[in-house]
Amino acid sequence: MSAGQGPSMGQLSEPAAAAAIGAACKTLYLTGTAQVAGSMAAEAARQRLSHQAYLAEVLTYECEERDNRARARRIKEAKFPRSKRLEDLDLAQIPDLPPSTLTHLATGAWIDAGEPLVLLGNSGTGKTHLLIGLGMAAAEQGRRVRYITTAALVNELVEAADNKELSRLVGKYARLDLLCLDEVGYVKLDTHGAELLFQIITAREERASIACASNAPFSEWGQTFTDPRLAAAVVDRLTFRGHIINTGTDSYRLKTTQQTINKSRQN
Structure with a gap:
């Protein structure tokens, strides 16, 4: 040795x-x-x-x-509020989402192509489940994902603007592979907040995907973004080369609750 x-x-x-x-x-x-x-x-x-x-x-x-x-x-970094899997989604409740479409979305090819996804439907129809499920699938496939509600994102942007850190925050969201934006249209935004959110959308336009969920049809988005021209520009960017899925009007949660009550009465 x-x-x-x-x-x-x-x-x-x-x-x-x-x-x-x-x-x-x-x-x-x-x-x-x-x-x-x-x-x-x-x-x-x-x-x-x-x-x-x-x-x-x-x-x-x-x-x-x-x-x-x-x-x-x-x-963990995506900050999903709860775990939701695509395989647990009841497709019978979403007639506008055939299995073949869900299978295609689950591959994440639309994310690689920078295509947007918009989920429209009433509360309780599976929008958030689908949004989180697709986000979790994308994260497990190796993509950088962030889930956030519209109101929370606007609050982050306003705070960053006040602290002169807006460009840093916009850059952070621009680098994500997928931004899951929930509850679009739930809260009316003031002009400043709407303009800041538009910066995020513009920064990702045709380069990185945004998947958003809303309980309001596009015709009512003007009430959220206050300025009709801004609302039109947002809709244009979130629908161009995008996937639009209608999750329906009947609440799955309400239907499940009613079925549970009926079964308990029968017993």
Whole structure:
């Protein structure tokens, strides 16, 4: 053994080898491997795997763990108010959304193309479920996503403008792969707030997708954005090359509640 070299692996006792693996995992930030290296080594010995096969198992496990942590981190950073999955969506309640369309949207190809998505329908018809579900799918596929209500976003923008940090915040939202904007039309915006929101929409126009949900038809958006010309410009940017889905008028939540009450009465 030459000077400066450590002992070969054959000269390490089992406890020393375990300690060396733990130290190396800490140095290399292999958090997943550190937790399972010992048990995987024991299993590899039972199966009489070659050293190369064991190394492949360990590295594959670490890659999968990193992917899982990255997905969890992106979902957390998106700030969804609750977890909603596309597979839990009752498509029978949304006749304007055939399975083929949902399958296409779930791939995220429209996000890569920078196309907008608008969900229109009454309260309780599945708009937010669909919005969050598509956002979560996009985040799990590796895209940067942020969910926020229209009122909350406008408040952020107004505060940033007051603190002379507007350009930084607009740039932050412009870099997202998908912005999920909920509750468009729920709150009437003043002129300043509407103009600030328009900056976000313009910054993402034809480059990065916005998916928004509204309980108001386009004809009523002028009441939200106060200025008819501004409302028309917003609608134009959110519909050009976009996907428009009507989730209907009958509240799914109300229908579910009524069915539950009827069943309890029958029992």
